[in-house]
Amino acid sequence: MALSSMTGFARSHGAVGNYVWSWEIKSVNAKGLDFRLRMPPGWDAVEVPARKYASEALVRGTVYATLTAERKGVAPVVNVNEPVLSAVLATLKSLQGRLDAAPPTLDGILALKGVIEVGETQESDDDRRAAEAAFSKGFEQAMTQLVAVRRGEGEALGRILGDRLSEIASLAARADAAPGRKAEAVKARLAAQIAALVETGSRFDPDRLHQEALMLAARADIREELDRLGAHVAQARKLLSDGGAVGRRLDFLAQELNRESNTLTAKSNDVELTNIGLELKTVVEQFREQVQNLE
Incomplete structure (x- = not known):
């Protein structure tokens, strides 16, 4: 299935009998489906099929539909x-x-x-039913246009989100390859810190300090965060590929990506890793903002 945005606009118009009519439909972001319909009084027969058609065509978004109808040429x-x-x-x-x-x-x-x-002049029952049928068909035409517009925007959003995921994967690979997280670099920094502490006085136990340093190094390891980032990126790419109404699930993954990038930055004990973590957080936030527009 294709991806769909939650924003769009569509219009249809026509004439039937003595009526000139038009539909305008626009939709914006929302957590669920909120369909708001405005019509001239006396056209309740059009409302029920319109609401049913909208609920079948859309999953999420606040949708504003307005019908205008004017009777002309009547003595x-x-x-x-x-x-x-x-x-x-x-x-x-x-x-x-x-x-x-x-x-x-x-x-x-x-x-x-x-x-x-x-x-x-009082209209006949046949004229009334013909007008109701034309209004309902016009609504379906406008709704079909709206769905097409939303899918076009959804396709563009899919490409943008795919680019953001590629950036996240690239940054995670850079963090994985950063010299500062290699065992030799960590060992050298810890050795220097232990030596500096031992030189300050005779009351420090080198063995105890070495054990504490090893524990700190284990807590600072970002292997788990990198693995989770990779798993989340793979899952997000699958959702984009599958299509459909995946906005909610991608929003959840965006929160998880943000959590992992925050933890990676907090654990960093190297300037390069810190910079990568900050850049990663920026790209994840861009991903999250774009996801808010998906159905």
């Missing part, structure tokens, strides 16, 4: 609200002779709120 329908008109006329009749005012005019009566209602 307005003017209706007289008979109950309101009757009430107005009855009130006017009851006031005749009680007020010194000009008699009401027809346009004045019709201008009263609620007497005249202007609406649109």
